[in-house]
Amino acid sequence: MEAQWLAHEPDDPSIQSGTFDNPNYYPNKAKEYKPRVSYNTTMRKKPTAMFRAISYLDIDRSHNIRLEYQLPNWNEQWVEAKFATWAEESKWYGFRGVFVAVL
């Protein structure tokens, strides 16, 4: 396995980053989760680049692994995520991700 990381000044107006700290549903499972996270500070305009990556997985091995982490909507104040599977059987216990927004 491999981890990567990115660091930036906390008050840089051109970059915002954060984590979607979704709940762990164990022993239950989830199929879809759509949280919204606000930036620490409002950006000057809507970011043109939005990077995303998974940071936490807790998946039942009894079914195929089908997971996707998307950022379908964002503006200068917040970003919305969609954590989902596309098969009823492939639910997850835990699934989290990070984002990096750049002007």
Place this chain on the structure above:
Amino acid sequence: MIESAKGCEQLQSAQSIMGYDRPANLSYGDDERRGGIVIDDEARKLLEALYPKSYSVSCREVSCSSAPGWTGGIGRPYAYHNIEAKQTANLITGLCRIDMGLNGWFRLKCYTQNVLSRSGYTAVLGSWDDTHLFDASYSILSFDEEDQRVQTGRMPYMDMRTGNSGLPPAGARYTKRINFTRPFKKVPKVVTFISAIDSANWVNLRVEIYPYDIDRNGFTLSFGPWGGQS
């Protein structure tokens, strides 16, 4: 810079930024003063302070299925994407979609190679051995060479273990102190994420990555599975 300016008299200097050449249709008569075309050092420094250079970033998503000629299955070759981009520094690749069967271990990775500064790179992603990979997607972010806004890095799980060589103990979680190349002015924001997985298929897939003890000089990375995961 401003302290050394001498007011209107200075602005009338032919060497001043206010005396630059401009199109004739923007002028009003012969009395208007027109100066040289050279911006003096003081004015240049003032401009640089008022208008810092803006940098561009490159952010894109690549998938196995969108690579030319790639098809899913067991033991498939890697998918290659030749990316043209002027931003080739601080390249990071983050996993964002998995479609994988249970035939073999859960293996997936993405890395960049053939990086040509300010020109492009090749993104390589996929699985190996007996893993059944239907598809996977990664988000890739990169910056201009001169862009000092971020610092990035990667940490393979195998590099974090201590002691003897061989597979790390099942369920082992590791921590490692990572030092920044240069200190940040303030305690930075740090995000950590998965770029590769290699996990046994007889236990649940559990991976957690997070930073803590963040200060201006570095942070501690916590990385690994839990609950008896290999």
